[in-house]
Amino acid sequence: MKKFAFLLSCGLLAGTASAFAQQTKPATPAPAAPTQTAPAGGVAKAIPVAEYYEGGQEAMYEFISKELKYPVLAKRNRIQGTCIVSFTLNTDGTTSGFKLVKGVGGGCGDEALRVAKLLQFKKPDYAVLTSLPIVFKL
Numbered sequence: 086m087k088k089f090a091f092l093l094s095c096g097l098l099a100g101t102a103s104a105f106a107q108q109t110k111p112a113t114p115a116p117a118a119p120t121q122t123a124p125a126g127g128v129a130k131a132i133p134v135a136e137y138y139e140g141g142q143e144a145m146y147e148f149i150s151k152e153l154k155y156p157v158l159a160k161r162n163r164i165q166g167t168c169i170v171s172f173t174l175n176t177d178g179t180t181s182g183f184k185l186v187k188g189v190g191g192g193c194g195d196e197a198l199r200v201a202k203l204l205q206f207k208k209p210d211y212a213v214l215t216s217l218p219i220v221f222k223l
Contacts, residue, residue, distance in 0.1 A: 134174055134215040137206040145204065149219060152200050159191030165223055168197035171216045178208040186216055193221045 135142035158164075166189030173182040183202060188194030197219040 130218075132215070132217060134206065134213055134217070137174060137178075137209050137213070138204065139207065148204070149200055152203055153219070153221075154196060155221065155223070156192030156196050159189075159193050159221065160223065162191055163223060164189055164191040164193060165221055166193070168194050168219050168221065169216050170197050170201040170219060171214070172201060174206050174209055174213040174215060176209060176212055178206050180204065180206065182214075189221060197221075 132142055132145075135145050138145040140147075167187070168185065168189055169187040171182075171184045171186045172180050174180055180202070183198055185194045185198055188197070200219065201217055
């Protein structure tokens with residue numbers, strides 16, 4: 086009889102345990118983020134130097150995606166990510182001082198530098214030091 090009473094009390098406690106559990110706050114929906122369409126390169130943020138490229142940022146990333154050749158080593162090892170190239174746009178429209186700020190490995194940094202050097206810009210009123218993200222995605 087003692088065993089039966091013990092089992093019955095354990096069963097009642099197990100059945101009512103959920104009633105004593107902490108109640109969580111109902112999840113409130115997050116505020117909707119403003120919708121921005123990403124250009125061909127996958128970057129939604131405005132790049133300041135893109136205003137000096139013929140056709141704007143969309144045309145610049147379209148050119149980059151057309152010229153970009155995914156490195157074999159990076160493709161084989163499934164390396165993805167964003168490389169950031171820093172350079173100076175001079176007052177005569179030429180570019181100089183290319184430097185890889187962030188690379189993801191597998192030859193992606195070298196390819197990002199190569200493609201960034203191919204870009205042709207219009208003449209700005211002043212020299213612009215900028216960084217350009219180039220996305221590598223399989």
